[in-house]
Amino acid sequence: MKTRDRILQTSLELFNLEGEPNVTTVDIANELDISPGNLYYHFKGKEDIIGDLYDRFHNELSDILSAPISQILKPDDAWFYLYIVFEETYKQRYFYRNLNDILQRYPAIEKRFRRLLAQKVTAAQAVARPLIERGVLALDEGQLGRLSEAVAMQVTFWLTYDLLRNNKAPEQLQIHQGVLQVMSLIAPHLTENYRSFYDDCCKLFDSLTADLI
Amino acid sequence: MKTRDRILQTSLELFNLEGEPNVTTVDIANELDISPGNLYYHFKGKEDIIGDLYDRFHNELSDILSAPISQILKPDDAWFYLYIVFEETYKQRYFYRNLNDILQRYPAIEKRFRRLLAQKVTAAQAVARPLIERGVLALDEGQLGRLSEAVAMQVTFWLTYDLLRNNKAPEQLQIHQGVLQVMSLIAPHLTENYRSFYDDCCKLFDSLTADLI
Numbered sequence: 001m002k003t004r005d006r007i008l009q010t011s012l013e014l015f016n017l018e019g020e021p022n023v024t025t026v027d028i029a030n031e032l033d034i035s036p037g038n039l040y041y042h043f044k045g046k047e048d049i050i051g052d053l054y055d056r057f058h059n060e061l062s063d064i065l066s067a068p069i070s071q072i073l074k075p076d077d078a079w080f081y082l083y084i085v086f087e088e089t090y091k092q093r094y095f096y097r098n099l100n101d102i103l104q105r106y107p108a109i110e111k112r113f114r115r116l117l118a119q120k121v122t123a124a125q126a127v128a129r130p131l132i133e134r135g136v137l138a139l140d141e142g143q144l145g146r147l148s149e150a151v152a153m154q155v156t157f158w159l160t161y162d163l164l165r166n167n168k169a170p171e172q173l174q175i176h177q178g179v180l181q182v183m184s185l186i187a188p189h190l191t192e193n194y195r196s197f198y199d200d201c202c203k204l205f206d207s208l209t210a211d212l213i
Numbered sequence: 214m215k216t217r218d219r220i221l222q223t224s225l226e227l228f229n230l231e232g233e234p235n236v237t238t239v240d241i242a243n244e245l246d247i248s249p250g251n252l253y254y255h256f257k258g259k260e261d262i263i264g265d266l267y268d269r270f271h272n273e274l275s276d277i278l279s280a281p282i283s284q285i286l287k288p289d290d291a292w293f294y295l296y297i298v299f300e301e302t303y304k305q306r307y308f309y310r311n312l313n314d315i316l317q318r319y320p321a322i323e324k325r326f327r328r329l330l331a332q333k334v335t336a337a338q339a340v341a342r343p344l345i346e347r348g349v350l351a352l353d354e355g356q357l358g359r360l361s362e363a364v365a366m367q368v369t370f371w372l373t374y375d376l377l378r379n380n381k382a383p384e385q386l387q388i389h390q391g392v393l394q395v396m397s398l399i400a401p402h403l404t405e406n407y408r409s410f411y412d413d414c415c416k417l418f419d420s421l422t423a424d425l426i
Contacts, residue, residue: 021317100373101314104234117377142415146397149378150363156377157370160313164330164369165362184359188401202355 004042006032008056011049015094020050020102047106054109057092058116064088065116065123075200078127079208082179085155090175096159120155124148128186136194143189150185154178173212180205217255219245221269224262228307233263233315260319267322270305271329277301278329278336288413291340292421295392298368303388309372333368337361341399349407356402363398367391386425393418 001009010032014023025046029039043049064084089096103110125148131137132144139147158178167174180201187198214222223245227236238259242252256262277297302309316323338361344350345357352360371391380387393414400411 019317098313098317100311103377104232104311114377114379121378143397146394149374150367150394150398153366153370153374154363156374157366161362161366161369164316164327165334166327181359181363184356185363185398 003034003038007039007042008049008053012053012091012094015053020094020098025049050102050106051109053092054095054106054112057088057095058112061085061088061116062119065119075197075204078183079179079201079204082182083175086158086175086178089155089159090171093159096156097163099160117152117156120152121148124151135191136197137186137189138191139189147185147189151182154182154185170212173209176205176209176212216247216251220252220255221262221266225266225304225307228266233307233311238262263315263319264322266305267308267319267325270301270308271325274298274301274329275332278332288410288417291396292392292414292417295395296388299371299388299391302368302372303384306372309369310376312373330365330369333365334361337364348404349410350399350402351404352402360398360402364395367395367398383425386422389418389422389425 007028011023011028014028014031018027023046025039025043026036028049029036032039043052095102103113125144128137128139128144128148132139155178158181162174162178167177169177183198183201187201190197220241224236224241227241227244231240236259238252238256239249241262242249245252256265308315316326338357341350341352341357341361345352368391371394375387375391380390382390396411396414400414403410
C-alpha cells in the first residue's frame with residue numbers, strides 16, 4: 001500500500017478509536033513509524049487528512065445513494081441496501097460523533113455534507129415513489145416528505161444517538177438495529193396486502209443477529 | 214433582576230446568537246457593561262455559567278417530561294404539550310447545535326443529559342401506553358420501544374438537523390414543524406377509528422402557522 005493510503009487508513013482508525021480532537025499528526029506518524037516530515041510531505045496537516053477522508057466517504061456514500069434502487073421490493077434487498085448505507089456511516093464514525101464541531105471547523109466539508117444530507121432525503125423519496133405507485137405504501141406528498149426527512153435524520157444521527165443512549169452493541173448488531181429502526185418508520189405506511197413485508201424484516205433481523213446478541 | 218440572573222440571561226442570548234465557542238466571559242461582561250472582575254465574582258468562568266444554564270434547562274425540561282400526561286387525548290392538548298418541549302429546546306439552541314462538543318468538554322453535563330434523553334424515551338412511552346390500552350394506538354412492545362426512541366431522537370436532533378437542512382423559518386414555525394414531524398411518526402399507528410386525530414393535527418398546524426408562512 002502507498003504511504004499516502006497508509007496515512008489515511010491509520011488516521012481513520014485512530015480518529016475512530018480516540019476521537020478526532022485527541023489525535024495529532026505526530027500521533028499518526030508515530031503509529032505508522034514514519035517521521036512527521038514524511039507525513040507532512042503527503043499531507044499539509046490534519047485538516048488536509050480530514051478533507052481527503054471526507055472526500056472518499058462522500059463519494060462512496062453518494063454512489064450508493066444514487067445507485068439504481070428501483071428494484072427494492074423484497075425485504076432482504078431493502079435490508080442490505082440500508083445495511084450498506086449504515087456501514088459506510090459506521091466506518092466514518094469519528095466524523096458523525098463529532099459532527100457539529102468538525103463542520104464548524106471545516107466549512108468546505110459542511111457545504112458538501114449539506115448536499116449529502118439532501119441526497120439522503122432524495123434517495124428515500126426515490127425508493128418510496130415506485131412503491132406508492134404499486135400500492136405497497138400509502139403516503140400522500142406531505143407524508144412522503146416528512147417520512148423521508150425522518151429516515152434521513154435516523155441515518156445521520158443514529159450513531160450519536162446510540163452513543164448517548166449508551167448502546168455498546170458490537171458493530172454488526174448496532175448496524176442491524178439502525179436498519180430495523182428505519183424499517184419501523186416505514187412499516188406502518190405499508191398497505192394491508194403488504195404488511196408481511198415488515199414481519200419478514202423482523203424475522204430477518206432475528207436471524208441476522210441471532211449470533212450477535 | 215439580580216446581577217447573577219442578568220449574567221445568565223445575557224450569556225444565553227449571546228451563546229444562541231454567536232455560538233458558544235465564539236463567546237468569551239469578557240464579551241459577556243462587555244455586553245452587560247460590568248467589569249470582568251464583577252462577572253468573576255458571580256461565576257468562576259464560562260464553564261460555571263454553562264453548568265448553571267444547563268441545570269436550569271435540565272430541571273425545567275425534566276419537570277415538563279414528568280408532568281401528568283395521562284389526559285392527552287385531544288389533538289390540541291398533545292400539540293401544545295409537544296410545543297412546550299420543543300420550545301424549551303429552542304431556548305437552549307446553542308447547546309443542541311454544539312452538542313457533541315459541549316458534552317465532550319463538560320462530563321458532568323454529559324452524565325445529566327444522558328439521563329434527560331432516557332427520560333424523553335420514558336415520557337414518550339408514558340404518553341403512548343394509556344392510548345394503546347384505550348385502543349387509540351396499535352403497537353406491540355417492540356414497536357412502542359422503537360417509536361419512543363424515534364420520537365426522542367426527533368426531539369433531540371431536530372434543531373441540528375434543521376440547521377443542516379438550511380431551514381430558516383421563524384422560531385414559531387420551526388417549532389410547529391418539529392411538532393408535526395413527531396405527530397407524523399405517531400400517526401400511522403392510530404387505529405382506524407382514530408385516524409381523524411392526525412387530520413385534526415394537520416388542520417391545527419395549518420391554522421397555527423397561517424400567519425407565519
